[in-house]
Amino acid sequence: MNRHFAAIVPSFIIERCTEAMNESAKTVNGFEDLEVFKRAYKVSLEIHSLSLNFPKHEQFAGLADQMRRASKGICANIAEGYGK
Numbered sequence: 001m002n003r004h005f006a007a008i009v010p011s012f013i014i015e016r017c018t019e020a021m022n023e024s025a026k027t028v029n030g031f032e033d034l035e036v037f038k039r040a041y042k043v044s045l046e047i048h049s050l051s052l053n054f055p056k057h058e059q060f061a062g063l064a065d066q067m068r069r070a071s072k073g074i075c076a077n078i079a080e081g082y083g084k
Contacts, residue, residue: 031082040078044071 031037048071051064058064 031079034078034082037075037078037082040071040074044075047071 027033048068051067052059054062054064
């Protein structure tokens with residue numbers, strides 16, 4: 001740690017930040033643990049559910065299908081990005 005930084009910031013703040021970093025590093029075991037993935041997955045399920053109420057002509061060849069694929073793509077991109 002930089003000595004100048006340690007001289008300015010009280011030690012209890014440094015300790016708390018270190019604890020928080022260690023805590024977060026321990027709790028993320030995969031992309032499923034990321035808050036952004038959890039939220040994207042929840043939104044994806046909501047979009048899928050809502051799109052089922054679209055008119056029949058929109059179900060498979062139109063807007064509903066495109067919305068479902070796009071919402072699943074967000075989750076897939078997060079998972080792929082985590083793996084890199």
